[in-house]
Amino acid sequence: MSLRSKALALVEVLLRVPPLFVVDEFLKISLGLPVTSGEEVPVLNLITVDNGDATDGNYYDANFYNAFFFTLLKFLVCCIGCLSALCIFVLYTKHLIIVYLYLTSLGIVFVSYWTNVSAIKEIQDLTLVSASPHFSTSILEDLLNLNIKNLLDLDGPAILVTQNFAIQFMLAIIFRSVHLGPRHPTIQKLLPISFMAPSFLAMLPVPPNLLHHSPVFSALLPLILVKYVLWSSAYSVVHVIYAGYQHGRLFVSNYGLSALVETEWMRLNVxxxxxxxxxxxxxxxxxxxxxxxxEDDSEDGLKVSTxxxxxxxxxxxxxxxxxxxxxxxxxxxxxxxxxxxxxxxxxxxxxxxxxxxxxxxxxxxxxxxxxxxxxxxxxxxxxxxxxxxxxxxxxxxxxxxxxxxxxxxxxxxxxxxxxxxxxxxxxxxxxxxxxxxxxxxxxxxxxxxxxxxxxxxxxxxxxxxxxxxxxxxxxxxxxxxxxxxxxxxRSTFWEQLDDYVYYIRAFGNTIEFCFGIFLFFNGAWILLFESGGAIRAVMMCIHAYFNIWCEARAGWSVFMKRRTAVNKINSLKEASADQLNRLDDVCAICYQEMHSAKITRCNHYFHGVCLRKWLYVQDRCPLCHDILYKIDSDVNKDNSDAGNEENSNNQNMLLEEEPDLLLGDGVR
Structure with missing residues (x-):
């Protein structure tokens, strides 16, 4: 990935962070709902009248309903705020940039209004508080009289006007660049004048009321542009929301909900x-x-690090x-x-x-x-x-x-x-x-x-x-x-290896199974006597099913397969030394030399251990696919033949893909 791509990816991530802060702030206040604590809430005292008659129940009811309505209103506002922030979070990058440009322009309007109000208030306070004769009625008079002392006074109104002038000029330049309203040349030229109008008026000998209300008039033009963008974009906003809904519905119908979640998860880089x-x-x-x-030191008043x-x-x-x-x-x-x-x-x-x-x-x-x-x-x-x-x-x-x-x-x-x-x-x-x-x-x-x-x-x-x-x-x-x-x-075939592996794994899986039961009872104690909850109850059910029931069933199935295979092997004849010498062959399952072997009904020779592993998978001879052991019931024989013929290929594949099964794997 190039440096430019990394930078763009980082910017896209940073653009999606502010909506999470908005949701986080709403969650900090519990979505406007009252937070209950462990302390006992005092009961409202009854309000008595002067003559000592009965209490006014209507007053209590009115307060209760007012508090309930106010809480419900706060909750709805917080929910709408969270949903709006989440909708902004899932927008595409181009739409996200438009939203941020609009919010930036709106924020600039409020910052401009607030700084104008603060500056005008300070200037009027200085004019009213100062009773010194050297203060002039306006900054324009000081400029015309070249009153350098008043103009350069750090606590005087001239410096405040200059600072506010610079701030408003910067805000005007930024607003001109980011606002989404019509960019008519006349409007673009009037915007800086509108932002800096209170600073100009503060320099003139104007009536105090006009100067006091000048920040309101200066914010009208940019506020009109912001409102115009909001109303003119209403259709586009609805269209984007509907298009997103249509895209999600079609994607779910074609690929499923999980695919949609995965795709959006990757797109948003959550x-x-x-x-x-x-x-x-x-x-x-x-x-x-x-x-x-x-904090301040109480003794010497100096700033010290604590x-x-x-x-x-x-x-x-x-x-x-x-x-x-x-x-x-x-x-x-x-x-x-x-x-x-x-x-x-x-x-x-x-x-x-x-x-x-x-x-x-x-x-x-x-x-x-x-x-x-x-x-x-x-x-x-x-x-x-x-x-x-x-x-x-x-x-x-x-x-x-x-x-x-x-x-x-x-x-x-x-x-x-x-x-x-x-x-x-x-x-x-x-x-x-x-x-x-x-x-x-x-x-x-x-x-x-x-x-x-x-x-x-x-x-x-x-x-x-x-x-x-x-x-x-x-x-x-x-x-x-x-x-x-x-x-x-070892140079010779180790026939007992499978048994040792099985016993060791069975021991380990039994210990794990016992711990699973112990953890279930431990969780049940927590659920009943310490900290209950629906999530804990659901997790206990999942644990009981997968880690206890499924493991016990799988372990019992392996044990029964092993016991059945042992019984089948014991029913076969053991090959003598003369028969093995005359055969002079290797086991067709493991390709190892045979010092001992079992003889099947179809007269084939295999290691007893290898044949037992084979019987874990199917009941037919590995060479000729004949039945390896005699079944007394003809009905059972027919059913077994049908089932074995149907699953023969699948069982052979299982034998190749699950080598652990050949080792006598216990409870998984």
Whole structure:
């Protein structure tokens, strides 16, 4: 990408940041709704009349309905403001530039009016307050009399008029360049005169009332142009909105809603916009904190820095983190920043492992989704600052343990590949083993620190479960890696390898399954007694289905397949030494020499272990596709024949694409 393209992309990102600030400001005030606190709201006192009669209930009702109507009005205005900001956010760049030009011209009109009003007020105050005889009635008189002293007085009206004249001239030049109204030569020439008219009048001996109202008249011409643009563009605005609706409807009907969301997500560059928004938001708060940390010394009245005495760098970082997740938009921005860092953490470990798998690059996306779900599930934005910081730290800890699981998913297939392919590259083995050592040492260190610094809680139990699960998974991977290495250096076929691999994986998957059940009950305790919520309940249902029910069903299916295969193999005859000598052939499944073999009904010889792996997939002979074992029921035989003939090709493909299945993989 060229430098010009990068600059244009950066400008487009910056143009989409202000609408997020607008939405964020509305969310800070809770969309105008009253924020309930833990304190008890005092009951309104009844208003009694002078004679001590009954209270005036109508007055209470009127106040209640007025407050309700005002709250509802504020809520509707905030909702309209949020929707307008989001509509601006999704505009195309050319429309976005037009909107900003219009808003800039409107802002210039208000700034010009405000500066004119302020300058005229100060000039009139100086004229009224000053009782000295050397002050003239007007600046024009000082100019004609060459009264240099009054003209150069820094606190005099002449300097104020000069400053306001320069400001209005700059505003007029900018307004002429950006306004979207008709650019008739006469109007363009009148605009600077209109902006600077109050400054000219302040120099003349005009009546105070005329000078006081001059800012209003000076703003009429630019305001008319702004209003004209607004009314003349109403049809274009409606047309753009309708065209966007038509485009979205046609895109959804042709490609689906998910494709539309993905396309718009890429077009708007949402992650980058959110990151820039969050960084600018935190930078703004940091500047305010630094400004607040300078105060007057009560003894000598000098400006001294109290940053080191009042607030350390750690407390400042704490404050920035707390305010960086106080609204939904701020949480989205923080999520994007976390995704950015997690992405490069994943790239760093991929660089260590010398791998570049595309599937492993989704670590940033997975981390972002997990962090955002944790934020919603724990109600991060609704907590007070102290509790929010504690909850944020706990979410970070849970996120990092999940990151360790993802790193294990990267290193595990590499370990299996290195051990099974007889890779002689020693440095690749060392790199993979080094990452495994990190995945064991770091969780242990984290558990020691957390259990020494915190009391037992549901959060600590969850972190401990995740950390121990990582350790178990890494140990299982290392044990299987060691078995494959031993098998690689053996000169004879290792028939018990499949059993050992199955037992080790079954042990690890059983531990993971038990931890899954433990985490479900831990979450149920949190839901019932600590912090409930619909999101937590939904996540528990998802966890119960995918991590408990589906895993248990898959594990039981593998166990039954294995037991059935063992029974089938045991029903076949064992080949004698004489038969193997007369055959003098290799196993047709693994192409290894046969020192022991099983004889099928079709008189074919295979390793017992290889044949058992084959039976995990289908019940026919690998060579002649005859039934490998005898079935007593003819009905079952017919059904089995029909099903096996229908799925024969699919099962062969499965055998080729799932090599782990041949190793007796347990619960996935």
């Amino acid at each position: 992650p980058c916009v959110l990151r820039v928004f969050w960084v600018l938001r935190v930078a703004e708060h940091a500047i305010l904190l630094l400004m607040d940390n300078y 940053l080191l005495a009042v607030q350390s760098l750690a407390s400042m970082a704490k404050s920035l983190l707390v305010t960086g997740c106080e609204t939904i938009t701020a949480v989205l921005g923080m999520t994007s920043v976390i995704s950015f860092f997690c992405h490069y953490i994943g790239n760093f470990f991929q660089w260590i492992l010398l791998t570049d798998e595309e599937e492993d690059k989704s670590i940033g996306t997975v981390s972002a989704i997990l962090f955002y779900i944790l934020a919603l599930q724990t109600g991060l934005t609704s907590l007070n600052p102290e509790k929010r910081f504690i909850r944020l730290c706990r979410n970070f800890c849970l996120l990092f343990t999940a990151l360790l699981h993802f790193l294990h998913n990267i290193v595990n297939p590499m370990l299996m590949s290195l051990s099974a392919s007889h890779n002689p590259s020693m440095h690749r083995h060392i790199r993979a083993l080094g990452v495994c050592a990190f995945l064991i040492i770091f969780p242990i260190s984290l558990l020691v620190y957390l259990w020494s610094q915190h009391t037992i809680s549901t959060w600590l139990l969850a972190v401990s479960a995740f950390s121990i699960e990582v350790i178990v998974k890494v140990v299982v991977s290392l044990m299987i890696y060691s078995l494959f290495l031993i098998d690689a250096y």
